[in-house]
Amino acid sequence: MYAIVDIETTGGFTANNSIIEIAVVFHDGEKITGQYEKLLDPGIPIPGFITGLTGIDSQMLEGAPTFGQIAEELFGLLEGEIFVAHNVGFDYSFVKQAFEKEGKEYKPKRLCTVRLSRKLFPGLRSYSLGRLCESRGIVVNDRHRAMGDAWATTILFGQLLETDQDGLIDQAIKGKNKALTLPPNISKEQFNEIPQSTGVYYFHDSNGKVIYVGKAINIQSRFNGHFTGKAKLNLKSEICDVSYEVTGSELLALLLEAMEIKRLWPKYNRSLKVKAMSWGIFSYSDREDYTRFQINKIATGFQPLATFTSHATAWKFLVEKNKEFNLCPKLNGIQKKNGACYDFQEGECKGACCGKETSEDYNQRATEVFAAVKMEGERFLIKDKGRNPEEEVALFFEDGFLSAYGFLDLSNSYSSSEEVVSALKPVKRVIETRYLLKAFWDKIPENNIIYLANS
Structure with missing residues (x-):
């Protein structure tokens, strides 16, 4: 359904420049289904500044195919797919021109992750791929190489798909746009009080019962994203109040969301319950x-x-x-x-x-x-940022399961890690916390993990 594309070229404009590397990651809207990457002989010398940026030099391209030699194969892979790229105009213009030189007309539907990010992740200072990945916790390997950037864009696009509960991506594909409206029982004053912080939020019905639990890097922005278009009309009409718990730590927000869904089993968390299958x-x-x-x-x-x-x-x-x-x-x-x-x-x-x-x-x-x-038999603490500069979050795991967590005042001193553990709030073991830890593991700095002796 989607082809997430990134290219490296001999220069910034299509005139007199060519593609030297192309990477494509295929995504069906739920999962990645394949990938493709090629170094390409552009038929012209590689400028020194391009080698400095990408690391690609003329020696690396010796024996590489020309675009014409892969055009048939690549066209077959891209045909019928929605062309997705970060700053899509750049990548598409080069690919379109390259196909035209081979006598192929290429006019796919297109999506730009820069434009989508501005709508779904508002308020950031920069929407460059590097800055976006930094703000979204995406690790970029081989920056300014086609597959490295294509992978980063794919992870970003997955986050955009997950955040877009209101059909903005479909609207972008169809060229339509619809205005945001708040739920009828939520005032602008209530909306303005929602923090623009990382944490977990709860939607309540007229009886105060929790009917939905979610987590967000920016709770107010995420709330905003729930109610454009016609998505979740029943949920929209039933919400009478919203509450939240700021965590500071994205990992704690993920873990707390999973535990709260398990504890409260809200009626509108069907998609998140499916996620528990993993x-x-x-x-x-x-x-x-x-x-x-x-x-x-x-x-x-x-x-x-x-x-x-x-x-x-x-x-x-x-x-x-x-x-x-x-x-x-x-x-x-x-x-x-x-x-x-x-x-x-x-x-x-x-x-x-x-x-x-x-x-x-x-x-x-x-x-x-x-x-x-493998995490069986391991006991360790993970430190993370807290809700303000004066505190930090401590997460205690046993066998990969979250066993306790808490917010620690940085002005207090602890004589041992075991003393820290004793100061934390114990929680019931939930299998989803193990899944989430493994998925999040590569984002955790090594010096934030403290291993404890087995008791």
Whole structure:
């Protein structure tokens, strides 16, 4: 449905410039379904400032195909997909021109993640990809390389899809726009009192009962996003009050949202209840005894090697581990291709996909992939920012489950980590907190994690 595209070029304008690298991540609106990337021979020298920005030089492009040589393949992959990019006008203009030179007319529907971010994440000082990723907690690997930026844009686009409860993305595709209106029982004064802070919010009906729980980086902005268009009309008419708990920490907001949904079971949290099923990475052996990994929804009776709250985070994890351990992207469903995978042709895969590497050698590396994400038997504290500069959040985990949390005054001193734990508020173990921790793990600085001895 969506093709998230990023390109690197010899210059900033289509006139007299060409594409030197293209990456595409395919997304069906719920999960990532594939990816494509190529270095391309532009037929002209690479300017020094482009090499300085991207790291791509003429030597790297020796033997690379021209755009004309991949045009048929790429056109087939992009045909019928919605073209998504950060500053879509730039990427689209180059791709359109390149296809035109090959006699192909390319006029897809398009979405710009800059424009969407301005609407769905208002109030930021900058909407450049780097600044947006920083503000949204997105880790960018290989900045100013096509796949690195395409991946970052894909994660950002996933957040936009999740935030857009009111059809703004569909309206952008159709070229329509509708005005925001507050729920009839919420006054402008109530709306203005909602904090523009990270935390958890609650919608209440006329009897005070909680009918929806959500979390947000900016609670007021998220509330604002619930009520454009015709989305959730029943919810809109039933809301009579809104309350909230500011957390400061995004991780605590995620964990608290999951626990509160489990505790209160609000009637309008159906989509979030489905999330509790989560996604998992599973392994199996094929007919040649090669270990393969596959992403699927978690089902009763099947134990995944790792769990994630979205297909996108599972896919990103698998792609990164695939590269880290030199595994075959074809065996793990990342690339779909007859014969050897693209990585083997480029010397990055050892050839399990075409019989060039034995299953014994391949499986030895594959078994190491999930060794680092096991949390059984571990006890640790995670420190994070609090609600103001004078405090910090402390989260205590046992076996990967949140066991206690609290807000600590930075002016107080504690003699040991165990003393910190004793000052925290205990909570009931909820399986979703384990999923969320694993999905969030790569965002946590190492010096914010304090391991405790087993009691």
